[in-house]
Amino acid sequence: MVRTKIAIAGEGGQGVQSIAKILVEAGYEAGKHVMYIPNFGVEQRGGVSIAFCQISDEPIGEPRYSKADIVIMLSDRALDRCETYVDENTTIVYDTSVCTRAPECSGKRVIGVDANKIANEDLSARVFNIIILGVLLEATKVLDIDDVKNAMELALGKKFNAKPELRELNYKALEVGMQLIKEKAGV
Amino acid sequence: MAYKLDIAPALPDAQNEEVGASKFCPGCGHGMVLKSLAFAIDDLGIKQKTVFGVDIGCCLLAWNYLDVDTVQNHHGRTTPVIYGVTRANPEAIGIAYMGDGGGLAIGAQHLVNAAVRGERMLIVLVNNTNYGMTGGQMAPTTLPGQVTETTPYGRDCDATGRPAKGAEMIAAIANPEKSYVARATISNMRKLRSTFKKALETVDKGGFAFVEVLSVCPLNWRTNNVDTWARLQQMEEYFEVKEFVSGSEGQNG
Amino acid sequence: MVNKLIKEDTKMFLTGNEVLAYAANAAEAEFMYGYPITPQNEIMHTWCKLLPKTGAGFLQTEDEISAGFSTLGGILAGKRAFTATAGPGNVIMQDAMSMAEMMRIPFVCAVMQRGGPSTATVIYAQQETRLTCYGGNGEGFRIVYSTAGHQDLFDYMIKAFNTAWTYRFPTYVLADGYQGKMREPVNMYDPASRGITMVPTEASLLPDGEIGKDRKSMHWRNTYNMEEELMEVLDEYKVDFEALEDKIAEYEEYKADDAEILVIAHGIVARSARTAIDELREKGIKAGLFRPITLRPLARKPLKEAVNRAKQILFTESADGQMAQMILEAIYGCTTPYSTLYKMGVGVTGGDIVAKVEAMAKQPATV
Numbered sequence: 102m103v104r105t106k107i108a109i110a111g112e113g114g115q116g117v118q119s120i121a122k123i124l125v126e127a128g129y130e131a132g133k134h135v136m137y138i139p140n141f142g143v144e145q146r147g148g149v150s151i152a153f154c155q156i157s158d159e160p161i162g163e164p165r166y167s168k169a170d171i172v173i174m175l176s177d178r179a180l181d182r183c184e185t186y187v188d189e190n191t192t193i194v195y196d197t198s199v200c201t202r203a204p205e206c207s208g209k210r211v212i213g214v215d216a217n218k219i220a221n222e223d224l225s226a227r228v229f230n231i232i233i234l235g236v237l238l239e240a241t242k243v244l245d246i247d248d249v250k251n252a253m254e255l256a257l258g259k260k261f262n263a264k265p266e267l268r269e270l271n272y273k274a275l276e277v278g279m280q281l282i283k284e285k286a287g288v
Numbered sequence: 289m290a291y292k293l294d295i296a297p298a299l300p301d302a303q304n305e306e307v308g309a310s311k312f313c314p315g316c317g318h319g320m321v322l323k324s325l326a327f328a329i330d331d332l333g334i335k336q337k338t339v340f341g342v343d344i345g346c347c348l349l350a351w352n353y354l355d356v357d358t359v360q361n362h363h364g365r366t367t368p369v370i371y372g373v374t375r376a377n378p379e380a381i382g383i384a385y386m387g388d389g390g391g392l393a394i395g396a397q398h399l400v401n402a403a404v405r406g407e408r409m410l411i412v413l414v415n416n417t418n419y420g421m422t423g424g425q426m427a428p429t430t431l432p433g434q435v436t437e438t439t440p441y442g443r444d445c446d447a448t449g450r451p452a453k454g455a456e457m458i459a460a461i462a463n464p465e466k467s468y469v470a471r472a473t474i475s476n477m478r479k480l481r482s483t484f485k486k487a488l489e490t491v492d493k494g495g496f497a498f499v500e501v502l503s504v505c506p507l508n509w510r511t512n513n514v515d516t517w518a519r520l521q522q523m524e525e526y527f528e529v530k531e532f533v534s535g536s537e538g539q540n541g
Numbered sequence: 542m543v544n545k546l547i548k549e550d551t552k553m554f555l556t557g558n559e560v561l562a563y564a565a566n567a568a569e570a571e572f573m574y575g576y577p578i579t580p581q582n583e584i585m586h587t588w589c590k591l592l593p594k595t596g597a598g599f600l601q602t603e604d605e606i607s608a609g610f611s612t613l614g615g616i617l618a619g620k621r622a623f624t625a626t627a628g629p630g631n632v633i634m635q636d637a638m639s640m641a642e643m644m645r646i647p648f649v650c651a652v653m654q655r656g657g658p659s660t661a662t663v664i665y666a667q668q669e670t671r672l673t674c675y676g677g678n679g680e681g682f683r684i685v686y687s688t689a690g691h692q693d694l695f696d697y698m699i700k701a702f703n704t705a706w707t708y709r710f711p712t713y714v715l716a717d718g719y720q721g722k723m724r725e726p727v728n729m730y731d732p733a734s735r736g737i738t739m740v741p742t743e744a745s746l747l748p749d750g751e752i753g754k755d756r757k758s759m760h761w762r763n764t765y766n767m768e769e770e771l772m773e774v775l776d777e778y779k780v781d782f783e784a785l786e787d788k789i790a791e792y793e794e795y796k797a798d799d800a801e802i803l804v805i806a807h808g809i810v811a812r813s814a815r816t817a818i819d820e821l822r823e824k825g826i827k828a829g830l831f832r833p834i835t836l837r838p839l840a841r842k843p844l845k846e847a848v849n850r851a852k853q854i855l856f857t858e859s860a861d862g863q864m865a866q867m868i869l870e871a872i873y874g875c876t877t878p879y880s881t882l883y884k885m886g887v888g889v890t891g892g893d894i895v896a897k898v899e900a901m902a903k904q905p906a907t908v
Contacts, residue, residue: 162816167892368607372614
């Protein structure tokens, strides 16, 4: 695919914009054309947070697109807010352990993952968004995991160096996310 | 018997001798304020580094009154233009010249914030208790019961509030260590000149200065000489004439 | 003098607001006056973060009124000063901008448009197009560059300073919240490496020389006593402004030579139009783009030629025809029918334009 259009939506504080930044930074480092618009409302905290990302082999024209190739929905409000970016070619991923219902729209396929539950029970609540990044990576297959790890180093390097176990935790979360979607895709 | 005056009146060097007769109304206080200011500029020898900004209202008529670099501004906006200049050129001594409307109404946020930030400038606020150029409307400083075009039955303080006391307000918020805040009056020209001198010295040392000058507007007040003087005395009772802050000179200097 | 940070060609992955701060530094801007308003805040943030390295100046003022007027003060003092704003801030800054227009002060401002009217959204729009071009109580003697992405932001921010200081009309970089907040790569360079020399600044207040010896004192006016006195001044300004069209008007065409349906769009919407045009061409529809880069002054001659060549026109913008109104006035006399795709305060996507042009191909415009 020449151009991949990605929307990630969740609640403020879930780390949506952080993983979008890592994602596009990885794309940029990999020599791809990238575009990222954070959707920002009036409030600093507490609104639905959406990241519009594009990763492409060719120069990107429109900064905002009508329909996404993949939409990640991480809360009930995100389900409602993001229907508009879905058409028959869209893959929808939503978190079954946060959302209280399934998305009503139908895309190419709808995948539920329980990243939040896994983060809380097996890893750490803080790496919930990194699990989602892993999911996204595996679902889109436009980027190499090493590029993403390099981008994580750029974003979180200082924290990693202060606490090396954090690096391992984040890598683990990334792997868990990728594994999660591999299993689901098989279903 | 008539005498020919063959000695030119003493004009301050900082006054623009090309202007000729003042454009202010007969009996207006602006000429006295400006002349005192020009003498103070002379006293300190700062003419070559002074930037003078005039506000809209009667102050605008001072746009070529002084022989210093001068800029006309919009109503209320002289303060930001002048601190824009002095921020960009720290050598400059900035003076913003405005009326009570320009300083205490439309430009009040600039006055307050310039004082709080300690902008390196002198703000001269000429208080004549009304908007002169627009025809004598109520100003923030209009005295209780004073008749203006928009208070034709006298200022009712219950409906329009009490007269604003600019110097007291600025004294409360300016940095006492680095500011000079005073109220002066055109009834004491010698004191007015020395007040301006102290204010400009403060600015020259990098501080903020505010001088409110009680002045007269006989045209809009519709007062003759005697009544004009009486009104000024009434103002001096309401608005206390004194130095409120003189930090750069040491304790209450 | 300020220290320039970009000494050799550097490719960076930044937000547009960050790009503008770097561009102002590359242009040797010495002072920024500003007031917080979304979506332009990161211009100030970046400018402030770079201050220890650049040695430039910054003042956070009490509102956009004072940001505008203190910028004028800084420029009158002879500094290459600028500001940035958006939305309601742009509204109240018009006060200072009209003083710049009257006094021919080389005021430079980046406008990152957000939704309007009122507080509306903090996100994106093209609804400050008319305000930026014609705001204030004057005639719109302003130069407005409408940018379509980060490279434009860098190039035109540099150019804005030179245009302003050469022609002494207020000059704008008109962008939007998407451009301000989005991240994409940009090639940054030292203008000198591209043969660009920054026009020297001069002080209007306290210029060199002693008053009474080398020069007279300056008395700068924006007020006139007589109507005729004013008109005489403005007539001169008008001659100067009209002469600008040949000197500085810029536009971009994309597949416009043989276009049957010509899309006219400015700013970031023109980028969506390019995406759409490629898709439409693949579908066999001969679409093309005319993008005015300078909205003031407009490149009227090439605009008219492109309009006359086409069979239909589509005006599209994230506003209710603010750009179209200016274009229609400029192409008065052309008979090419047109249609419109206006989305007030919302981005126009390539998909939107494709659908609209396909409909026009089936059912031609009649207006």
